[in-house]
Amino acid sequence: MTVERVRAFAHAAREFWRAKPWTLAEGETLWSIEPRPKLKPMRHVTVMGGGGEEFGLAFLDNPDRMRQMIESDTPSTYFEAAPTTHWSVGLECREDAPPADVALWASEDLALASDEAFPMPMGVTPAGRASRPTPEMLTLMEGLLRVFAKVGKREFERDTITMTVPTFGGDVGFVLHAALRT
Numbered sequence: 311m312t313v314e315r316v317r318a319f320a321h322a323a324r325e326f327w328r329a330k331p332w333t334l335a336e337g338e339t340l341w342s343i344e345p346r347p348k349l350k351p352m353r354h355v356t357v358m359g360g361g362g363e364e365f366g367l368a369f370l371d372n373p374d375r376m377r378q379m380i381e382s383d384t385p386s387t388y389f390e391a392a393p394t395t396h397w398s399v400g401l402e403c404r405e406d407a408p409p410a411d412v413a414l415w416a417s418e419d420l421a422l423a424s425d426e427a428f429p430m431p432m433g434v435t436p437a438g439r440a441s442r443p444t445p446e447m448l449t450l451m452e453g454l455l456r457v458f459a460k461v462g463k464r465e466f467e468r469d470t471i472t473m474t475v476p477t478f479g480g481d482v483g484f485v486l487h488a489a490l491r492t
Contacts, residue, residue, distance in 0.1 A: 311445050313418050318478035320420040322452040323429035325459035326366075327401055332359025334466040340376045341471070341486035347450055351394045351433075354489055357458055358398070365427070367454055369397040373490040395433040395441055399451050404428045446479075453477045457484050 340356045347353050352369040356376065359365040370376055371394060404412060407428045415422060422428065431451050433441035443451065456475035465471050474483040 311442075311448070313414075315445055315448060315478045316414070317418065317420055319431070319448050319452045319455075320415070320422065320429060322455035322459070322477075323399065323401065323427070324421040324423040326455040327423035327427040329459040330359070331357050331458040331461060331466070332365060334461070334463045335360070338376070338490075338492045339466070339488050340370065340373055340490040342489045343450075343454070344485040344487070345482075349397075349447065352397050352447065352450065355454055355486075358400075365401040366399040366429075367451065367458070376490055376492070393436060395435045397433045397443065397447070397451075398431075399455065400430045400432070401427040402430050406430075449477050449479045449482075453482045453484060457486065 334357075338356055338360060340354050342354050343352070351371045354370045354372060354376070356368050356370070357366075358368050401423075404425045407430055411430070412428070414420065415428070431443050431448055433443065435441060453475050456477070457471065457473050460473060460475065461471055469488045471486040472484070474481050
């Protein structure tokens with residue numbers, strides 16, 4: 311993982327936070343991603359933040375997982391029963407971020423929208439352990455943060471979003487299809 315790749319991701323997270331895309335819809339929308347990610351648990355994405363507590367992106371392998379998450383009594387119940395690692399980009403308080411990440415952001419002067427919007431890309435395994443994304447996964451996260459930072463309310467309400475955005479790996483064209491709306 312290079313500092314320049316992390317820098318591109320940090321800029322995308324700042325754009326996402328400033329755009330506040332979680333305010334664009336009343337309910338949740340799970341989007342299928344094209345080009346289809348190789349890693350199955352990252353083939354669908356939803357914007358977190360509508361409830362006013364957790365902000366960012368959550369990845370799921372299929373619409374049934376989102377239904378299960380909505381129907382579970384608590385998030386911990388859902389995650390304990392889940393068979394795969396769940397990936398997300400949370401925008402959290404700086405105090406909740408890993409100390410090594412905080413040190414990197416400070417030493418490299420990486421973009422940050424606010425102390426409440428520290429970007430944390432991670433996976434949570436079924437055993438509850440945290441995992442870090444690969445460079446390719448971080449670039450996918452970066453691209454989707456940029457898509458949702460640029461999309462407007464009218465586009466968000468459509469069943470398909472088509473957009474090309476710059477990423478660390480070059481321009482990426484995304485087509486997102488609404489797979490589930492709640």
